[in-house]
Amino acid sequence: MIRNGLKILRNFRPYSPRLPCSVWPPRPLQTGQGNARGLSAMFTARRSLLQLPARPELSKIVPKPPRGYQSVNWYSSQASREASLDTHVKIRSLSKDDSRRMVNVTWSDGTKQDYPFVWLLDNCFCTDCYHVESQCRLLPFDELDIDANPESVETVNHGDTLRVSWNRHHHSDFNSDWLRPNRFDQAEPRDDALSALPTPKLWGAEIAQSLPRFEFQEVLSDDWALLDFLKAFHEFGIVKLERTPAEPNQIPILAKRIGPMRETSFGLIQPLRKGGYEVEDLGQDRALSYTTKALNLHNDMSCLYETTCMAFFHCIIASDGKGGESIYSDGFHAAEMLRLADPRAFRLLSTNQQEFRLVGAEPHVGDFDHRSHHFPIMLDHFGQLKAIHYSTHARTPSLRMAVDDVKAMYSALQSFSKLLESPENAYYVKLQKGDMVVVNNHRVLHGRTPFEDSNERYLELGYVDWDHVTSRMRVLQNKLNSDKV
Ligand code: OGA
Ligand code: ZN
DSSP, X not given: XXXXXXXXXXXXXXXXXXXXXXXXXXXXXXXXXXXXXXXXXXXXXXXXXXXXXXXXXXXXXXXXXXXXXXXXXOSOHHHHHHXXXXXXXXXXXXXXXXXXXXXXXXXXXXXXXXXXXXXXXXXXXXXXXXXXTTTEEOSOGGGOOTTOOOSEEEEETTTTEEEEESSSSOEEEEEHHHHTTOOSSOSSOOXXXXXXXXXXXXXXXXXXXXXXXXXXXXXXXXXXXXHHHHHHHHHHSEEEEESOOSSSSOHHHHHTTTOOBOOBTTBSSEEEXXXXXXXXXXXXTXXXXXXXXXXXXXOTTTTSSSOOOEEEEEEEEOOXXXXXXXXXXXXXXXXXXXXXXXXXXXXXXXXXXXXXXXXXXEXXXXXXXXXXXXXXXXXXXXXXXXXXXXBTTTEEEEEOSOGGGHHHHHHHHHHHHHHHXXXXXXXXXXXXXXXXXXXXXXXXXXXXXXXXXXXXXXXXXXXXXXHHHHHHHHHHHHHHHHHHO
């Protein structure tokens, strides 16, 4: 597998690393493993990731973690507590630009911003236009006056408020703290709580030394610990919770701190053990999960259009024999490597959909047959990675693409697969009872090695959707920051 993994790397374009190796020191070459040219090309390509100028939200994890990084609660709650609040900036001057139909604002720090008249009217907070309690607009959109031109604009409250007077009866007041962060030229939508988060970090197998770890009980009882856990999840897409009671039904206890769980055809909680739910008339081997076979790296539930996001793997009985190791690989890291190494392969995987399918039978839903189509590498409209859809066992023969490109598509998929599986990227760990690993199923692929044990390895699996993760982070950030002031 190693040799195959290296073959594609020969196609990596050479880069001259600008950053010192100490930022990402390549590990010493292991003798007898693959071919040295391939490895050094790989290291070169990995280092080159650091040079990407315009990818602010994806930066590399540094191999030497900062002090305290490996402690159980390595995310310092203190640091979160002390995160600075935005400094208050007032309006210095205003003008009304009738030709461009905008209000021009100069802020007290000298920066300038323009606000279109129509946008200001659309966002009026007066009680006719807006319902304060529910924070919702009231005005029917077809009544919005697109050509509105205010009679006057002025500052009130010593520069804290922009007042726009549309006519004698209708004024809109905009607080400078609200107005200033609203810009029209930014790539990311405004989201105060989330944009303050550390940028996601790409990782490889070295995550073994710096896996974010938390105490299960602490996350249950302390809001700061919960926020730090969610931030680490956002940043790395993988977090470990330790000292979870080694008994069933712990996932819903934790999930309740975040949001409602997402039920699938496997139930709210899927028992990952031989036979699954013990139901006599359903075959023991009805899902690969319920066998002792290997599960190659995959996303769960890629057979659904709305794939599950936060996936909790809770180990209740560890496998005691050979195998049964868990495997995790950062799909975003492999995708970025592929983008650099082989742009054509990256383009094929991000512009052609594949079909995923899962058929089965479970006690609470009976038979099911899920099918979906996804781009293996899904980008947002800025070209940034949004999600990975990868599952060899759930992929169907259906490919919706030009027949002449099919072989190239296979080759691209295999290049991606080799990057995911490469010893540099795949993190292997044998979970112990009481461990709970939480992964971002849109980003991090997981799997397991086949096993033989007498102990009846037993994990539970459950999900919470991404929207509940971000919602909880916003609520916690607002609550904890306002407690602080
Ligand atoms: C699964 C799965 C992991 C394991 O069933 O989808 O990823 O360790 N199982 O059994
Ligand atoms: Zn899985």
